[in-house]
Amino acid sequence: MLKLLGAHGSPFVRKVKLVLDEKGLKYEHEQVAPFPPTAEYRKVSPLGKIPALIDGDRALADSSVICAYLERTHPAPALYPADPYAYARALWFEEYGDSGLAPIVGGKMFFNRIIGPRIMKKPFDEALYQQAVERDLPPMFDYLESEIAGDHLVGGAFTIADIGIATQFVNYRLAGGALAPARWPKLAAYIEKTHARPTFKAAIAIEEKIFGGARG
Ligand SMILES: N[C@@H](CCC(=O)N[C@@H](CS)C(=O)NCC(=O)O)C(=O)O
Structure with a gap:
């Protein structure tokens, strides 16, 4: 199952959560705060920022990167224009x-x-x-x-x-x-x-x- 890492209150974590929800995807949401990020968390998010996403054996950091990835892996409903x-x-x-x-x-x-x-x-x-x-x-x-x-x-x-x-x-x-x-x-x-x-x-x-x- 997909796992979203990052704390409530972050607009970037929320951005990914909204994409997951708009696409109707099932995921776990683990609350991770970055102040300071742990060495373990830096393995999935090298800049130490939230959010990160785990998809099986894949890990991604940065909300824009993650949203773009979700659009490719789960194209419907489309959240990016075709033109x-x-x-x-x-x-x-x-x-x-x-x-x-x-x-x-x-x-x-x-x-x-x-x-x-x-x-x-x-x-x-x-x-x-x-x-x-x-x-x-x-x-x-x-x-x-x-x-x-x-x-x-x-x-x-x-x-x-x-x-x-x-x-x-x-x-x-x-x-x-x-x-x-x-x-x-x-x-x-x-x-x-x-x-x-x-x-x-x-x-x-x-x-x-x-x-x-x-x-x-
Ligand atoms: N470009 C990043 C920005 C993420 C970001 O700045 N997250 C903040 C929380 S809202 C953070 O993790 N700050 C901790 C830090 O900068 O060390 C993204 O879109 O994911």
């Missing part, structure tokens, strides 16, 4: 989530407000949080607002682009972030709809239980 440009655009939005949103939403908001104080005994840095909300994120949300034309980001279908962006907004929400519909009407409606998918709803319910009460 080359749409395919590349979907990868772009996944990257925008991973490298654009994650350091701000994950680092400056979720980690700063939830994981740091709760697990690492690091105090909440309110100025850093406000910097994310007031300075860093508005231009990123403006960009996403300008890209949204319907229910999905690319090709009129649900793809890795939607998973890659909306997983970051789960952390945004868990960290206490709110999307003002008056300023970003399309983005707010898009995220609400995407988070209402059964796969997202189930993931959010688990993580709200773990982290929801930790805001403060």
Whole structure:
């Protein structure tokens, strides 16, 4: 059976979980935290980061790598567009989530407000949080607002682009972030709809239980 390694709260672990769930695959989910990674875990994830995936005698690290692998090994339902440009655009939005949103939403908001104080005994840095909300994120949300034309980001279908962006907004929400519909009407409606998918709803319910009460 497939085994997903990585802890709840990570947008990258969630990205893989959502792909597994959208494809209806059976898997075990072992909670592995990377702070610090063990020597044993580094054998499957040489950079020491979560997630990793075990498939029989195969091991893979990195959420984008794992999702691409799952698409090849379990092609239906397709989560990547067939058209080359749409395919590349979907990868772009996944990257925008991973490298654009994650350091701000994950680092400056979720980690700063939830994981740091709760697990690492690091105090909440309110100025850093406000910097994310007031300075860093508005231009990123403006960009996403300008890209949204319907229910999905690319090709009129649900793809890795939607998973890659909306997983970051789960952390945004868990960290206490709110999307003002008056300023970003399309983005707010898009995220609400995407988070209402059964796969997202189930993931959010688990993580709200773990982290929801930790805001403060
Ligand atoms: N590019 C990686 C990023 C994974 C990542 O940064 N995971 C974080 C947790 S959300 C981590 O393991 N951090 C530990 C570290 O950087 O040492 C992926 O997509 O899987």
